[in-house]
Amino acid sequence: MTMEIISIFLGIVLLGAVDYGYGGIELVRLTYLIDIPSLIIMLVFTVPVLFKGGVWKDFKRAWRLLKKDYTCHLDEVRRALDVVEMMQKQVLYAGVVCVLLTLITIFRRLSDPASLGPNLSVAILTMLYAMIFEMLLLPLQLEAKRRIIDYMGVDTEEENAAEKGNETAEKENTEEGRI
Numbered sequence: 001m002t003m004e005i006i007s008i009f010l011g012i013v014l015l016g017a018v019d020y021g022y023g024g025i026e027l028v029r030l031t032y033l034i035d036i037p038s039l040i041i042m043l044v045f046t047v048p049v050l051f052k053g054g055v056w057k058d059f060k061r062a063w064r065l066l067k068k069d070y071t072c073h074l075d076e077v078r079r080a081l082d083v084v085e086m087m088q089k090q091v092l093y094a095g096v097v098c099v100l101l102t103l104i105t106i107f108r109r110l111s112d113p114a115s116l117g118p119n120l121s122v123a124i125l126t127m128l129y130a131m132i133f134e135m136l137l138l139p140l141q142l143e144a145k146r147r148i149i150d151y152m153g154v155d156t157e158e159e160n161a162a163e164k165g166n167e168t169a170e171k172e173n174t175e176e177g178r179i
Helices: 002-017 027-033 036-052 056-064 074-108 113-178
Strands: none
Touching (some): 027 113, 036 074, 036 113, 056 074, 074 113
16 A cells, blocks of 8 residues: 555656656656745644544555554444545535635736736646645545455454354254253
8 A cells, every 4th residue: 555655745746747848757847846834834723633533543554554463343343434435525515615716816806917827827826736635535435445344344254253153053953852
């Protein structure tokens, strides 16, 4: 799962650094993808929800699930999955709200054509940040679901063994009754 997160970052860096007009790679172009106020706004719309809802620990646990040697109970994994899914929705909604707020600003300043480009880029960047955060949360969701399925498989094996034990005991009791 860590490889998925690394590949997301590498993909963003490479796509952001490619100069499509000339076919070269310029790392300076990555500065166009950084807008600190948009990042802060995205964090303001998402992080307080974790603290207010009291699920910060569950969110941290979801990140620990990426470690193969990390073990926890099924209920903890389910809570982590719920938090990750809630954060996915929260990030998406935060991105949409940020885009809408930026578009309102653009429409208010439509008489100034020079501000149109920079404001549109900020609107698009906030949605890009939302999609990047969503992509980072997807491996967490997948790992939590995988662990739940693994728990269900273990439970099923234990139940099957218990059922076989009960059937054997019933057969023995039936045979003893015949004698």
